[in-house]
Amino acid sequence: MLLTMLRPIAVLRAAARGFRHWRWTRPFWGGLVLVLAGAEVLAVPTARSLVLPPDLLVVAGLAGSSHYLIGALLVVNGLMSWAQPAHHSFHGIVGVLLALAAFAASNFGGFVLGTLVGVTGGSLVFAWSPHRPRRGAAALRRRPRRRGRSSRRARARRWDTVRGGSPAGR
Template identity: 45%
Template sequence: MLLSRGGRWRRWRRGRPFWGGLLAVLAGAWICVLPLAPLKIMLQQGVAGIPSVLMGIVMIALGLTAWFSPAQRTLAGVLTTLIATAALVLSNLGGFLVGTLIGILGGGLMFAWQPYAAPRARGSAASEPASAPAPAPAPAPTQEFEPSPTTAPHQPDPQGAQP
């Protein structure tokens, strides 16, 4: 099935933390551009402006990483938030607070984003054969101690995390 240009864009955008990456790119650009502003706007100039430019470039790179490698979104989100917070001290109050706030918001959105899972078809459970054998239970792990009777039985994590 051929998708229209808008449909392809929407599908690409929904398959990654788009808004978090966009905010990280905007915050990085804001923090990066301020040291290049006229002296009347700047609070500090010279060698002290180098960290601002470097932090801005790294934030832009992290935003692009979230777009083009969504599997790295967690690391990119955490690093974006840390760099935006560090920019508050190292870079003209984090782009006069604007860059820091946008960067923290973008990092949080990248960190919190989850891939979209397509809903199952209604007939998928009914279409399975009823006579299919149940899988054999996994052998219980050996323990060095006996659990007390008051210990609650192990509940699997609904999000799929491994113990």
């Protein structure tokens, strides 16, 4: 009975460990913020009929469809930053440019909030660097410095080179 109860816990721990590893190997938070920015840019014009008065929103561009295009591209850009972490700098720059384009083309970028969130997400994706595994304790220990005849010779050669003498003379 106890083993059947421990099995799901072990599976959940392994899944959490796997997700943590996946998250560390890609720009997770920047991609998530880009997806949220795209959703916000998409949601503002859609909310026109639900909550906001119709004269508050500007419908411009190709019959007001620029917010759909820019919002969808922001979402896809955030997802692609997860799928291709090696190209994080490209996705970060494109995310920032799309967020700035949303400000001009799509109701001030979702009332400025979508632009600010998009610029933040693109910056996070651009600034992300791959996770480097920690070095083990054995690699952190320094090798003891060799004391003896060879180190004295090396010091003498360096001193002769600094003074202008020939190190070959020794």
